[in-house]
Amino acid sequence: MTEFSAPGFEIARGVWRHFAAHDITAIPEFVPARGLRVDLACLTAKGEVWIVEVKSSLADFRADQKWQNYLEWCDRFFWAVPADFPQEVLPDEGCGLIVADRFDAAILRDAPEDKLPAARRKAMTLKLARTAMRRQLQWLEPDLGDL
Amino acid sequence: MTEFSAPGFEIARGVWRHFAAHDITAIPEFVPARGLRVDLACLTAKGEVWIVEVKSSLADFRADQKWQNYLEWCDRFFWAVPADFPQEVLPDEGCGLIVADRFDAAILRDAPEDKLPAARRKAMTLKLARTAMRRQLQWLEPDLGDL
Numbered sequence: 001m002t003e004f005s006a007p008g009f010e011i012a013r014g015v016w017r018h019f020a021a022h023d024i025t026a027i028p029e030f031v032p033a034r035g036l037r038v039d040l041a042c043l044t045a046k047g048e049v050w051i052v053e054v055k056s057s058l059a060d061f062r063a064d065q066k067w068q069n070y071l072e073w074c075d076r077f078f079w080a081v082p083a084d085f086p087q088e089v090l091p092d093e094g095c096g097l098i099v100a101d102r103f104d105a106a107i108l109r110d111a112p113e114d115k116l117p118a119a120r121r122k123a124m125t126l127k128l129a130r131t132a133m134r135r136q137l138q139w140l141e142p143d144l145g146d147l
Numbered sequence: 148m149t150e151f152s153a154p155g156f157e158i159a160r161g162v163w164r165h166f167a168a169h170d171i172t173a174i175p176e177f178v179p180a181r182g183l184r185v186d187l188a189c190l191t192a193k194g195e196v197w198i199v200e201v202k203s204s205l206a207d208f209r210a211d212q213k214w215q216n217y218l219e220w221c222d223r224f225f226w227a228v229p230a231d232f233p234q235e236v237l238p239d240e241g242c243g244l245i246v247a248d249r250f251d252a253a254i255l256r257d258a259p260e261d262k263l264p265a266a267r268r269k270a271m272t273l274k275l276a277r278t279a280m281r282r283q284l285q286w287l288e289p290d291l292g293d294l
Contacts, residue, residue, distance in 0.1 A: 016284055025280035043280065047273045125272050126194045132279030133172035133190065137163060139286050 008054040012039050014100035015052055015080045024050070027132050032073040032124065036066065039080070041128060048075040049116060049124050052098065055081050061089060073124065076111035155201040159186050161247035162199055162227045171197070174279050179220040179271065183213065186227070188275060195222045196263060196271050199245065202228050208236060220271065223258035 009028070016026050023045055030041035032051075040052035051074040055061040071077050071094060078096035081087065087097065087108075096111025116124065156175070163173050170192050177188035179198075187199035198221040202208040218224050218241060225243035228234065234244065234255075243258025263271065 013288075017288065020281070020284055025277040025284075027280050027283055043273065043277050045277075047269075122194075122269070122272075125269075125276055126190065129272055129276035129279060130172040130190050130192075132276060132283055133174050134167070136174055136279055136282050136286075137167055137172075139283075141160075141164065 008039065008056040008060065010102040011054045011056055011080050011082055011100045011105075012052070013102050014105045015040055015054075015098055017103065018098075018100070018105035026052070027128065027135070030128065030131060032070075032127070036069055036073070038070055038073070041074075041124075043125065043128060047121065047125060048113075049121065049128075050074055050076045050078065050111070052078045052080050055079060055085060055090070058086060058089065061085075071114065073116075073120070075113055075116055075121075077114075078107070078111050080105065155186065155203040155207065157249040158201045158203060158227050158229055158247045158252075159199070160249050161252045162187055162201075162245055164250065165245075165247070165252035173199070174275065174282070177275065177278060179217075179274070183216055183220070185217055185220070188221075190272065190275060194268065194272060195260075196268065196275075197221055197223045197225065197258070199225045199227050202226060202232060202237075205233060205236065208232075218261065220263075220267070222260055222263055222268075224261075225254070225258050227252065 012028055019026050019042055024042050026040045026042040028040055029037060031037050038051045039054040042050040051070050053067055053070060076096060078098050079090050080098040080100050083099055094112060096107060097109040098105050098107050159175055166173050166189055171189050173187045173189040175187055176184060178184050185198045186201040189197040198217050200214055200217060223243060225245050226237050227245040227247050230246055241259060244256040245252050245254050
């Protein structure tokens with residue numbers, strides 16, 4: 001089950017709400033490949049895949065050895081941080097930047113596009129669809145367990 | 148918001164649970180195109196799109212003038228009915244048949260495959276993904292309204 005009380009989820013929530021208002025759909029805690037779990041995976045109306053990685057604190061950022069592995073699973077990659085995060089420590093090449101709180105978010109720097117190969121986009125879209133569909137059933141029927 | 152208390156939802160629920168146990172994901176009340184609303188839209192692991200139309204009674208079936216329009220939006224089409232439904236009235240050409248109650252379902256007749264064109268499959272998969280993703284946010288944040 002998705003852990004909505006995880007550290008950083010407040011930030012993810014603000015981004016999610018902001019994106020929803022701009023017709024970008026998202027789900028939290030998506031696993032594009034074994035051993036990788038992204039905070040928010042998003043689909044635009046045109047089918048672009050965006051990944052948002054939340055860093056709630058400097059310690060949270062420094063503990064992450066994996067973020068570069070996320071780049072190959074999306075068209076655009078964004079950091080999302082709270083307003084008091086020291087933005088200068090974040091890598092900026094190839095990365096957008098979002099500042100958020102639990103209610104809303106602002107994109108401070110857009111992310112450059114690095115287009116997914118067609119076969120991977122197709123596989124990602126299918127996996128996003130099936131993951132989100134499963135979660136709707138899970139919500140309705142918690143007794144079915146972790147689908 | 149999805150209407151989980153609509154007539155026939157008990158049958159849809161049984162199909163949904165059965166499919167989940169066989170790694171076929173589904174969402175109820177999906178709109179493939181303006182003016183069409185299908186009871187269950189499903190995605191198999193390989194990316195096939197299945198549509199299941201629930202008929203809870205003979206009157207329910209006779210009121211449906213639209214079912215043939217669903218065929219062009221899926222690879223396979225199934226009727227789902229309760230055990231006491233008079234199955235002989237259902238068209239069988241191009242249609243599978245499922246009998247269900249609220250807990251489980253059985254596929255009595257498989258549906259023949261009528262493959263979606265690639266562009267439509269791509270559009271359907273994206274729309275299914277974005278619809279299911281939106282519903283997860285709606286569940287978490289009902290104050291955001293009907294997304």
